Amino acid sequence: MSLNRREFLKASLSVSSGSLLSFSVITSASEEPGSEADAELSPYPFLSIDDKGRVTYFTTRSDLGQGSITGICLIIADELGVEPDDITVDFKSPQERHWVGTGGSSGTYSVYRYHRPRIAAVRQLLINAAAKLWQVSSSQCEVSNGYVCKNGTEEKVSYGQLVALAKMLELPDEKAVEVFEPDKFRWIGKSRRLNHIASIVTGEAKYGIDIELPEMLFASIERCPYPRGSIRSFDLKAAKASPGVVEVTELKGSGWEGQAQYRPTGIAVIAKSAWQAQQAREKLSVEWKCPQSDLINDASIDRYYSQKLKQAGVVVHQKGDYIRELSLAEHKLDAVYKTPYWNHAPLEPMNATAVVNDSRCEVWSGCHLQTILQTELMELLGFESEQVIIHTPLIGGSFGRRLYRDYAIEAVLLAQKIKKPIQVLFNRLDESKHGQYMPAAHIQMTSGIRKNEKNTPFANSLHVRAVQASNESQRTPETLKDGKDPYLQFDPLRIPYEFENLHYEQCYTHEMPVPTGYWRGTYGNNYCFAFESWIDELAIHLKQDRLDYRLSLLENDKELYPKVSDDAEQLDKKLAKRVIKRAAELADWRGNKSAGQGRGIAWCWSFFYSYAAAVADVSVSSKKEITVNKITIVIDCGIAVNPNMIKAQLEGGVIWALSAMQTQVHFEAGKVVNNSFADYPVLNYSQCPPIEVDIISSQRPASGVGEIGNMPIFAAVCNAIYDAIGVRVRELPLKDFRIKAT
Amino acid sequence: MGSEQNNFQKIDFTVNGKPVSLMVEPNKPLLWVLRDELNLKGTKYGCGLSTCGACTLHLDGQAVRSCVLPVSACQGKEITTVEGLSEDGEHPVQKAWVEAEVPQCGYCQSGQIMQATALLMTNPEPDNATVNQYMSQVLCRCGTYPRIKKAIGLASELIKEKGTSL
Numbered sequence: 001m002s003l004n005r006r007e008f009l010k011a012s013l014s015v016s017s018g019s020l021l022s023f024s025v026i027t028s029a030s031e032e033p034g035s036e037a038d039a040e041l042s043p044y045p046f047l048s049i050d051d052k053g054r055v056t057y058f059t060t061r062s063d064l065g066q067g068s069i070t071g072i073c074l075i076i077a078d079e080l081g082v083e084p085d086d087i088t089v090d091f092k093s094p095q096e097r098h099w100v101g102t103g104g105s106s107g108t109y110s111v112y113r114y115h116r117p118r119i120a121a122v123r124q125l126l127i128n129a130a131a132k133l134w135q136v137s138s139s140q141c142e143v144s145n146g147y148v149c150k151n152g153t154e155e156k157v158s159y160g161q162l163v164a165l166a167k168m169l170e171l172p173d174e175k176a177v178e179v180f181e182p183d184k185f186r187w188i189g190k191s192r193r194l195n196h197i198a199s200i201v202t203g204e205a206k207y208g209i210d211i212e213l214p215e216m217l218f219a220s221i222e223r224c225p226y227p228r229g230s231i232r233s234f235d236l237k238a239a240k241a242s243p244g245v246v247e248v249t250e251l252k253g254s255g256w257e258g259q260a261q262y263r264p265t266g267i268a269v270i271a272k273s274a275w276q277a278q279q280a281r282e283k284l285s286v287e288w289k290c291p292q293s294d295l296i297n298d299a300s301i302d303r304y305y306s307q308k309l310k311q312a313g314v315v316v317h318q319k320g321d322y323i324r325e326l327s328l329a330e331h332k333l334d335a336v337y338k339t340p341y342w343n344h345a346p347l348e349p350m351n352a353t354a355v356v357n358d359s360r361c362e363v364w365s366g367c368h369l370q371t372i373l374q375t376e377l378m379e380l381l382g383f384e385s386e387q388v389i390i391h392t393p394l395i396g397g398s399f400g401r402r403l404y405r406d407y408a409i410e411a412v413l414l415a416q417k418i419k420k421p422i423q424v425l426f427n428r429l430d431e432s433k434h435g436q437y438m439p440a441a442h443i444q445m446t447s448g449i450r451k452n453e454k455n456t457p458f459a460n461s462l463h464v465r466a467v468q469a470s471n472e473s474q475r476t477p478e479t480l481k482d483g484k485d486p487y488l489q490f491d492p493l494r495i496p497y498e499f500e501n502l503h504y505e506q507c508y509t510h511e512m513p514v515p516t517g518y519w520r521g522t523y524g525n526n527y528c529f530a531f532e533s534w535i536d537e538l539a540i541h542l543k544q545d546r547l548d549y550r551l552s553l554l555e556n557d558k559e560l561y562p563k564v565s566d567d568a569e570q571l572d573k574k575l576a577k578r579v580i581k582r583a584a585e586l587a588d589w590r591g592n593k594s595a596g597q598g599r600g601i602a603w604c605w606s607f608f609y610s611y612a613a614a615v616a617d618v619s620v621s622s623k624k625e626i627t628v629n630k631i632t633i634v635i636d637c638g639i640a641v642n643p644n645m646i647k648a649q650l651e652g653g654v655i656w657a658l659s660a661m662q663t664q665v666h667f668e669a670g671k672v673v674n675n676s677f678a679d680y681p682v683l684n685y686s687q688c689p690p691i692e693v694d695i696i697s698s699q700r701p702a703s704g705v706g707e708i709g710n711m712p713i714f715a716a717v718c719n720a721i722y723d724a725i726g727v728r729v730r731e732l733p734l735k736d737f738r739i740k741a742t
Numbered sequence: 743m744g745s746e747q748n749n750f751q752k753i754d755f756t757v758n759g760k761p762v763s764l765m766v767e768p769n770k771p772l773l774w775v776l777r778d779e780l781n782l783k784g785t786k787y788g789c790g791l792s793t794c795g796a797c798t799l800h801l802d803g804q805a806v807r808s809c810v811l812p813v814s815a816c817q818g819k820e821i822t823t824v825e826g827l828s829e830d831g832e833h834p835v836q837k838a839w840v841e842a843e844v845p846q847c848g849y850c851q852s853g854q855i856m857q858a859t860a861l862l863m864t865n866p867e868p869d870n871a872t873v874n875q876y877m878s879q880v881l882c883r884c885g886t887y888p889r890i891k892k893a894i895g896l897a898s899e900l901i902k903e904k905g906t907s908l
Contacts, residue, residue, distance in 0.1 A: 065847030065884045193843055200848035201836040203784020203824035207849060210783040243767065275774040278790070347788045347796050347849045347883050396786070396849030397883050428789035644843055648889070652846060655885030677793040677881060686874035688887035741874050 041163045043171045044118050045098035053160030056088045060100050061107040062368040064398040066706045067645035068107030070195045074187040079119040081143030093389045100370040105608040105704030108641050112702035117174040124177045129166040130157050191644035207394045211353045211364045213421040219414050220277035223266035225671040226290035227256045227513045238283035244276030259475050262515045263406040274425050294513045295670040305442040308467040313505035316489040320501030325461040329448025337530040338731040340664035342438040348396020349426040354411035361388045365408040366395035373405045400518035404436045433672040436517030441468040443530035459538050461501035469509040471517045491523040494605050495531045497553040521707040532602035532715030547584050569609045579613040579634045587615035587632040596620050600719025602712035608704025611636040616716040620724040625740045628689035638700035646705050647693045653709015654691050659683040664733050686741035755816045758826025768814035773797045775813045784824040784852045795880030798853035799823045805860035824852035835859045838897035846884035853880045863908040866901045
């Protein structure tokens with residue numbers, strides 16, 4: 001690996017698809033045919049077939065609960081011509097040609113779209129080997145259940161028997177090989193249970209927290225609560241004297257400025273058990289310093305964002321003449337939509353186990369950007385890639401949090417210092433106070449209302465000013481290109497409403513000392529909330545049906561925006577309209593409603609090429625208690641690889657959004673206030689509404705699923721509240737309303 | 743550094759049907775005793791504050807949060823963890839969980855299963871309000887609640903078919 005870290009990150013983190021890492025680009029660039037071991041055929045690092053015919057998939061993707069590895073096995077089974085049960089799933093540490101990482105809802109669809117031709121090339125290689133064996137043309141052979149069969153005869157030869165011969169032949173060019181058409185799929189499209197479901201229900205499943213190594217020690221770390229803060233004073237005596245304690249040591253953080261991966265300074269208490277370390281840590285006495293300017297609280301954050309909204313931002317898109325159009329308007333409508341900082345709060349707290357010596361480093365963690373973690377550790381330790389071994393046990397939830405590497409780097413630094421295996425384990429307070437939070441946003445929407453020749457009012461302009469910061473530009477403003485944030489600028493462009501005059505601006509909140517990061521759907525959540533609420537407001541103002549008005553703004557089939565990158569799939573408004581209409585139909589959009597009952601609709605198109613529309617049906621009591629009667633959600637994700645798991649992801653997304661609607665991260669005197677689920681209340685069982693999921697079947701290549709279920713829910717629910725009682729909610733979480741048990 | 747043997751105490755209890763006798767710190771939570779001393783890692787640490795329910799297990803048949811339960815309170819008691827529900831994953835609740843395809847990340851599921859089992863042991867056909875009240879004590883961030891609901895219904899059916907209580 002000759003690139004330095006900055007160059008590597010630049011090369012790896014494609015910004016072309018906007019919101020999240022473009023894994024498809026990375027994998028197609030980095031995985032080329034390579035060498036293999038003697039007894040096996042492994043022209044690509046992610047796949048091997050041994051001389052017994054055993055197929056192994058070395059996962060490049062991680063299962064964080066989305067079931068993607070199970071889905072990927074269906075894709076491999078179909079394209080290779082084997083049974084899913086014949087595929088063993090294994091994990092190997094990243095290598096130069098074996099990029100390992102998961103994000104951007106790309107796990108399954110990237111394999112469907114970009115790896116399938118490679119699997120097909122391996123299939124063709126086996127066919128070519130059999131053809132050579134039989135001295136016939138390859139076109140006379142086809143595959144079936146791990147065998148190549150000679151057409152029109154009973155003759156067949158197993159993949160295992162072909163391995164030795166296939167290794168001597170040239171791998172066909174993946175571009176010259178045809179993948180199977182969907183009508184040939186045996187496994188894709190049929191629901192299959194999670195591969196490892198039995199190990200979960202019996203308690204045998206091993207997560208990062210369950211890793212055990214000989215002589216392992218445990219660290220609990222008291223971290224600086226202020227990102228730009230430092231240690232004022234400390235007294236470690238009592239902690240050092242606490243039972244089981246082996247060492248108490250300062251752990252320097254990354255610093256704040258210029259650090260894409262922020263990691264606070266802390267005092268690590270290392271003991272023989274996790275519980276002893278936690279107990280001893282409570283006896284620490286540490287005082288932290290915070291710059292006066294960073295003593296933020298909820299009100300000061302709101303003021304800062306409000307002031308930013310008054311400043312002109314950088315223009316990320318414009319069309320027509322918004323200023324002139326507004327001057328012609330009879331009146332102007334505007335509103336500001338606010339979303340808070342949210343935490344990921346997965347159930348498995350951040351943890352990592354590391355062993356480091358002079359020539360080797362091994363890490364076990366739930367981090368699912370394994371290649372990036374490896375690269376950072378190579379730089380940190382001065383090691384080559386083969387000296388840094390990354391292991392990935394099962395992952396107890398991420399939702400974006402485990403894209404970050406803070407806990408793993410802490411474990412490595414401590415293991416290096418103590419020269420023993422170390423497990424760093426966050427407690428729930430750490431989890432609450434040291435997150436990489438979903439960035440807060442204020443989004444102002446403005447439209448001018450005019451009357452046409454028939455005296456009918458209409459809106460022909462939209463001005464959007466959004467105040468927000470991406471994780472990248474927040475601490476490394478040099479990533480801005482022409483002043484624009486490449487990680488944020490495309491998000492509003494995925495919302496294709498037809499106004500003649502558009503003006504989209506962004507104001508970046510670099511100064512805010514709050515660590516931020518990707519969060520299930522990230523900016524798609526804020527933008528969908530603001531746009532879909534605003535379209536509702538306009539429809540109501542114009543006295544039009546909210547569904548019909550939406551559809552009328554999507555009539556025109558011409559592209560509103562240029563492609564964000566060459567390989568990006570463009571929005572198809574016909575597909576958008578189809579999910580919207582289907583959701584309305586399933587939710588009985590025009591059906592009778594009782595007093596206090598309302599329906600709201602919203603939809604989105606995501607950076608991973610899926611479409612979703614949701615209808616919320618709610619009842620609101622006079623005490624402002626919300627009963628969510630039902631959420632209906634419809635997705636078009638192209639070929640539905642594993643339908644029941646797609647359904648699970650959408651149910652999860654709906655619940656994710658409803659959780660967020662009742663909670664937020666609070667700040668006081670520069671620190672996060674929240675401690676646990678007691679003051680960061682997520683949705684519980686009793687609050688969960690009935691959720692109907694519908695998957696529109698399609699022959700379009702598979703697209704992403706994991707982050708779309710949540711995006712339209714915020715606006716759908718707020719639009720339903722308005723429909724029910726005429727109160728417009730423009731700020732999340734819901735302040736006066738409470739989601740009741742169903 | 744810290745002392746080795748700080749007020750260790752002998753505790754006897756039964757775990758998954760087997761008698762266990764341990765010298766442990768009496769204030770150490772049962773969760774950590776199971777994980778550290780008995781290598782029973784199916785019971786999960788989620789919050790350590792009794793706010794999430796990931797550590798739920800049975801103490802004399804009752805669902806309890808083992809992360810805040812000092813091991814000293816378990817003297818002479820019977821403890822069942824997810825590993826002790828069945829030999830082979832064939833407990834009706836486990837079977838229902840597989841049938842309804844409940845787990846996503848799976849981390850909270852041993853807590854969910856133990857909570858649901860405790861409920862069904864005393865009330866094999868619980869009404870909606872009872873299930874709501876009971877299951878709301880165990881959180882899931884992946885959003886598996888609709889399938890937990892389905893699985894509890896299935897488990898209830900399986901128990902009825904079997905004709906015995908749990």
